[in-house]
Amino acid sequence: MKKPIKKELLNTLPVIVGGIASVVSILVFLIQFKSVEYIKFSTGILGAMLGAIVAYSIARIRTALNAPKIFISYSNNDLDFVQKLLREIEQLPVYVLFDKHELNVGDPISQKISELVDESDYFLVVISKNSSESQWIEKELENAINKKKKILPVVIDETPVPKIISDLVYADFLESFDIGVSQITKALKTSKHNNFFQRSAKNRAR
Structure with a gap:
């Protein structure tokens, strides 16, 4: 199932x-x-x-x-922030591909992560000092770009955005958490899945 x-x-x-x-x-x-x-x-x-x-x-x-799927790429050292963000995103009509929920003991990590990126429509990457030091996140980001996934950069500290996505607008969580969430929500609602979000809003209003 x-x-x-x-x-x-x-x-x-x-x-x-x-x-x-x-x-x-x-x-x-x-x-x-x-x-x-x-x-x-x-x-x-x-x-x-x-x-x-x-x-x-x-x-x-x-x-x-039919819900759009979002894969979250992050450093485990930023887990507290990611879990807070996850609670907000799960209020939207989306399905979140989160490694803590999707991977089981004994799973080959690289293979499973690659499969999750394949399955996703959006690749949300949390940019921080911790993530900049992670080779895993660098590989995941390159994989997502090669697979032409929609990248959603999320900035949570003063760490520069990786050059490979430096021309993308990012969700700015430095100003406030709520503003960052609203920017992500807006990006999703103005994407190719806009019609889906509109239908979901109508269904919830009934």
């Missing part, structure tokens, strides 16, 4: 279980009236309710399948 589907199933499972439990409870209550016609009528309504719950769940899963 693909991870976005699994994640969305876990999110919608309480809705499905709660809906089914409510339908069963109401049906058991109605049976006490022992009116066949009334029970048939009520069962039809309850069936429609259950159908709506299932349709809602399917719509959420379809959204997860």
